[in-house]
Amino acid sequence: MVPTLTGRIQTRIVLLATVGSVLTLLVTPLLPIHAPLGTAYKTTFIILATVIVLGIVWEFIYHFLMQWRWEKDWPTNFGLITLVPEGLVVWLLLNAKLVPGIHGKVPLAAFLIDFLVVWIGVWLVANGPMRVPFLRWRFHGGRLA
Amino acid sequence: MAPRQGPNDDRTIAPGQFAGQPQAPGVPQQRPAPPGQAQPAGHGWSADKTMVPGIGMPDEQLQAPAGARVAAPPAAQVPAAQVQVQAPAGAGDLTPELIETPVWTETMLQQAGIPIVDVPFVTVGGGIGSFVTTDYLRIAGVPPEQIRVLSNLDFPYQTYEYLTRVSQIPDHARIRSDSSSRPDNIWGFPSYALTETWRQKTPAHLIHLLLEPVWADYWTPLRSTVFGSIDKESKRIGYDKMRVKGVVRMVRKRYGGGYFTILTPPEGSSPTKRVAYRSRFVHLAVGYPGLRYLPDLQDFRERYQDYQHVVNAYEPHEHVYETLKTRPGTVVLRGGGIVASRVLQRLFDDREHYKLQTNIIHIFRTYIEGSHGPGPWMRRKGDHGWAYQGFNYPKSVWGGQLKAQMRKLDGDDRAKLYKLMGGTNTPKRRRWQDQMRAGRAGGYYRDMQGIVEKVEPAPDGNGVVSYVTGKAGNELIRSDYIIDCTGLEADISQHRVLADLLQHTGAYRNPLGRLEVERHFELKNTANGDGVLYASGATTLGGYFPGVDTFLGLQIAAQEIADDLARRGWCKKIGPGRSTSQWFKWAFNKPI
Ligand SMILES: Cc1cc2nc3c(=O)[nH]c(=O)nc-3n(C[C@H](O)[C@H](O)[C@H](O)COP(=O)(O)OP(=O)(O)OC[C@H]3O[C@@H](n4cnc5c(N)ncnc54)[C@H](O)[C@@H]3O)c2cc1C
Numbered sequence: 125m126v127p128t129l130t131g132r133i134q135t136r137i138v139l140l141a142t143v144g145s146v147l148t149l150l151v152t153p154l155l156p157i158h159a160p161l162g163t164a165y166k167t168t169f170i171i172l173a174t175v176i177v178l179g180i181v182w183e184f185i186y187h188f189l190m191q192w193r194w195e196k197d198w199p200t201n202f203g204l205i206t207l208v209p210e211g212l213v214v215w216l217l218l219n220a221k222l223v224p225g226i227h228g229k230v231p232l233a234a235f236l237i238d239f240l241v242v243w244i245g246v247w248l249v250a251n252g253p254m255r256v257p258f259l260r261w262r263f264h265g266g267r268l269a
Numbered sequence: 270m271a272p273r274q275g276p277n278d279d280r281t282i283a284p285g286q287f288a289g290q291p292q293a294p295g296v297p298q299q300r301p302a303p304p305g306q307a308q309p310a311g312h313g314w315s316a317d318k319t320m321v322p323g324i325g326m327p328d329e330q331l332q333a334p335a336g337a338r339v340a341a342p343p344a345a346q347v348p349a350a351q352v353q354v355q356a357p358a359g360a361g362d363l364t365p366e367l368i369e370t371p372v373w374t375e376t377m378l379q380q381a382g383i384p385i386v387d388v389p390f391v392t393v394g395g396g397i398g399s400f401v402t403t404d405y406l407r408i409a410g411v412p413p414e415q416i417r418v419l420s421n422l423d424f425p426y427q428t429y430e431y432l433t434r435v436s437q438i439p440d441h442a443r444i445r446s447d448s449s450s451r452p453d454n455i456w457g458f459p460s461y462a463l464t465e466t467w468r469q470k471t472p473a474h475l476i477h478l479l480l481e482p483v484w485a486d487y488w489t490p491l492r493s494t495v496f497g498s499i500d501k502e503s504k505r506i507g508y509d510k511m512r513v514k515g516v517v518r519m520v521r522k523r524y525g526g527g528y529f530t531i532l533t534p535p536e537g538s539s540p541t542k543r544v545a546y547r548s549r550f551v552h553l554a555v556g557y558p559g560l561r562y563l564p565d566l567q568d569f570r571e572r573y574q575d576y577q578h579v580v581n582a583y584e585p586h587e588h589v590y591e592t593l594k595t596r597p598g599t600v601v602l603r604g605g606g607i608v609a610s611r612v613l614q615r616l617f618d619d620r621e622h623y624k625l626q627t628n629i630i631h632i633f634r635t636y637i638e639g640s641h642g643p644g645p646w647m648r649r650k651g652d653h654g655w656a657y658q659g660f661n662y663p664k665s666v667w668g669g670q671l672k673a674q675m676r677k678l679d680g681d682d683r684a685k686l687y688k689l690m691g692g693t694n695t696p697k698r699r700r701w702q703d704q705m706r707a708g709r710a711g712g713y714y715r716d717m718q719g720i721v722e723k724v725e726p727a728p729d730g731n732g733v734v735s736y737v738t739g740k741a742g743n744e745l746i747r748s749d750y751i752i753d754c755t756g757l758e759a760d761i762s763q764h765r766v767l768a769d770l771l772q773h774t775g776a777y778r779n780p781l782g783r784l785e786v787e788r789h790f791e792l793k794n795t796a797n798g799d800g801v802l803y804a805s806g807a808t809t810l811g812g813y814f815p816g817v818d819t820f821l822g823l824q825i826a827a828q829e830i831a832d833d834l835a836r837r838g839w840c841k842k843i844g845p846g847r848s849t850s851q852w853f854k855w856a857f858n859k860p861i
Contacts (some may be wrong), residue, residue: 265672
């Protein structure tokens with residue numbers, strides 16, 4: 125899929141909210157977090173929401189960067205590589221206690237597993253299976269509405 | 270020299286004129302005469318265009334190959350399509366009245382003795398464009414009885430197979446378009462790379478996919494992968510049952526709505542010379558209207574009757590490579606597109622493989638010296654004459670920003686954006702770059718800017734001389750061969766059906782001179798009652814969607830057409846549920 129700005133944002137929100145939520149549900153009990161499951165879920169879902177909200181800002185940045193590309197495309201691997209800056213920013217915010225709703229310290233291992241599983245899962249779905257139910261999505265720059 | 274064809278000429282085509290195409294058993298494939306010998310008359314070139322199979326105007330009458338499978342009389346072959354009028358044998362040709370009248374009635378056809386076959390949806394062409402459109406409709410639930418594919422081809426990729434083969438993409442080679450441009454699969458998932466991974470049990474393709482396009486060239490599928498997949502899907506959707514062999518002569522409006530499409534079946538296969546298909550919808554996917562020669566090369570061929578030393582990359586020219594294997598020689602190459610790259614690779618490969626001493630002089634009319642474009646947000650890479658781009662348009666025309674942008678533009682604004690992102694280009698593939706670098710260093714490959722004023726036979730009778738004016742001054746270049754890789758496309762009026770359409774149905778040209786279509790690929794100004802005329806492919810280049818002449822572009826058009834037909838209540842719209850269930854049917858190769 126070669127995205128437009130609205131397509132990027134819509135796809136990000138929808139995929140993280142659906143595929144991301146399912147993966148968060150599945151992965152949270154397995155994370156090395158020493159807290160009751162309820163607290164763990166609260167933490168991981170807040171992280172997911174943070175990725176969605178910050179992601180909207182990121183998408184503007186990516187869209188801006190894309191303008192330097194003649195093809196106005198966003199290669200598959202960019203969608204993977206961008207996990208590094210995005211993950212880093214979320215981690216820094218967590219450490220600085222700037223993420224509302226998360227007060228304790230999130231162990232690095234737990235964060236990494238959670239973030240990577242969700243990111244890679246969403247990236248895989250966006251690069252293939254998404255086209256199965258949404259036949260027009262790839263021709264509409266990732267717009268779903 | 271074959272006479273120039275006018276839009277209403279009537280003549281019988283000789284077998285072999287569709288070189289490499291529907292070929293009668295026992296009729297030798299037409300080959301270029303050996304060097305030094307003139308091409309026999311009736312070879313199929315007309316004065317200003319090259320006839321290659323499936324390109325341009327197939328003529329009125331196909332020869333029925335003895336014993337070949339040809340369309341049975343429609344009534345026998347098409348249970349749901351009903352023959353309304355039984356015409357007496359031997360009659361049933363177009364009359365002057367029909368030719369001159371833009372809107373036809375049943376009575377007019379009856380009087381001419383032309384039988385009428387009823388079918389709601391007709392697609393004309395039978396190439397990749399017709400195939401993907403038919404595929405979409407079948408997946409949307411349209412039964413095969415409601416669709417007819419009128420074509421001179423035996424299978425959908427027949428023309429594509431020919432064009433790629435002669436332009437140096439052999440069976441084991443990879444084509445230009447990417448992994449998810451797959452005409453056999455409307456979802457583009459799994460992509461070809463996944464299919465090849467599965468088949469060959471190697472992760473190499475996926476790793477490659479992960480690295481493209483920055484750290485590796487675009488991954489593109491094998492030609493054979495593409496053809497195999499189309500064969501499989503053809504079977505699954507019952508494509509052959511919908512295909513009717515013949516050449517379409519014209520499409521005319523019907524009094525009361527809809528259209529008549531006049532088909533000329535292969536000689537001897539039908540009691541009448543013409544059959545009329547009466548339908549509510551017609552889709553035109555006739556491919557390239559024709560190929561044109563560079564004027565100086567055309568002039569040379571006509572004047573000296575020499576079809577050996579000056580060849581077009583889109584016609585069989587194997588003799589060039591074969592001769593170069595027997596003696597050293599110089600080749601002048603013209604053009605800066607992917608076909609020039611392919612031909613160049615073939616020359617370099619042969620040089621390397623057979624230790625040849627071939628010299629290559631590459632003349633670019635427009636010589637690109639470096640990155641070019643109006644500003645930092647619109648710059649394309651280039652060097653040594655070439656403009657570089659993965660596909661024939663920037664990738665986002667098939668779904669991203671440029672697609673959205675073009676969709677809003679009309680007239681001059683549209684033409685301007687086309688100009689900006691169009692132009693001849695080729696992918697920057699690592700292998701080609703290495704070969705050219707070695708060629709420049711070794712002094713056997715030279716690229717130059719120049720305009721060829723004329724071409725003449727060399728005074729000593731050995732080869733040809735090109736008179737070139739360029740930035741560096743005038744130059745005479747002697748060579749053994751000239752390979753024209755410019756692949757200029759002829760005007761749409763060179764195609765008889767399209768010329769007729771422009772003249773009689775109200776269709777008109779877009780800012781680039783091709784057929785103007787709506788965003789949903791309806792030909793503007795041609796609606797008739799509840800009938801709609803659609804077109805996709807190269808004939809619609811210049812419309813709201815630029816990538817029309819590609820597999821993916823044809824699928825985008827097919828989707829728009831299928832959605833438009835659903836809006837009109839003729840078929841179901843493929844929503845997420847149907848899309849998913851149909852995908853599973855595809856995945857398990859379950860016939861529909
Ligand atoms: C060398 C080369 C390489 C290419 N590589 C790629 C690639 O890698 N990827 C890609 O996506 N695209 C590629 N293309 C573009 C490719 O040709 C198109 O994507 C596709 O084949 C066009 O399909 P079509 O249906 O429009 O035309 P075609 O496949 O040519 O089918 C149209 C057919 O209609 C038939 N026809 C015409 N008039 C009549 C008539 N009056 N009656 C009956 N039948 C008629 C003819 O047989 C004609 O061939 C390439 C093109 C060339 C020349």
